[in-house]
Amino acid sequence: MTFTDRTDAGRKLAAELTRRTWTDPVVLALPRGGLPVAAEVAAALDAPLDVVVARKIGAPDQPELAVGAVTADGVYLLDDATLTALGLRRPDVADQLTAATAEARRRQERFGAADPPRLAGRDVIIVDDGLATGMTALAAVHAVREHEPRSVCLAVPVGSTAAVRRLEAAADAVVCLSQPPKFTAVGQWYRDFRQITDAEVDSLVAAHAR
Incomplete structure (x- = not known):
């Protein structure tokens, strides 16, 4: 279709x-x-x-590769299998999580009722x-x-x-x-x-x- x-x-x-x-x-x-x-x-x-609003959490050196996602409410998910395949641990994507959360909140304020x-x-x-x-x-x-x-x-x-x-x-x-x-x-x-x-x-x- x-x-x-x-x-x-x-x-x-x-x-x-x-x-x-x-x-x-x-x-x-x-x-x-x-x-x-x-x-x-x-x-x-x-x-x-x-x-x-939910935003992708990108890998540190591959921002287009999703290793998780986070919402404006701060609810986040991380794909541990993908992290392991990339040789990463959860603390390694802390900066990406923080940035994605901030952007999700900005978009919720921008677009939300x-x-x-x-x-x-x-x-x-x-x-x-x-x-x-x-x-x-x-x-x-x-x-x-x-x-x-x-x-x-x-x-x-x-x-x-x-x-x-x-x-x-x-x-x-x-x-x-x-x-x-x-x-x-x-x-x-x-x-x-x-x-x-x-x-x-x-x-x-x-x-x-x-």
Whole structure:
């Protein structure tokens, strides 16, 4: 399954999610790329839209290689198997963890709602544009659990089989429209996968609020 862009993916994901029964749902996007997808889902479910920010923790000499993830709330996960394979210990990525936490908090303040919706006792749907390793989504699930929701669902248009399995062990439900057998990157399944700007995020959030 290939998507035209994130809006197209959001509509297709929303069509699947509206077939399910939800209790007082809240939709949380992983910004920036998850916002256009989540906006379509929130509109279809007539649910509040907000963000949950999680940032990748990169290896010291390979910042693009994820060894973990952290949220704005300070909830973090480290992949000990990857650390061991790189010859690293947890203290070796302390600086990267600190930097990623600061950036997650900055983005939460930048993109998050001034009056965040209550999560306790509600079905929370975390939405992103896709799952590669699933580390940031996994951190987001653990952070949302701290707010005692009724349930946590992770919903994405596309993802690797390994990442989906990882999330299925943590979330109450995972909705993934496509799990391609030859998955290399999320962007390969979108015709238009350009970067989402801060202005576009602001516009989507404001439009949904109206």
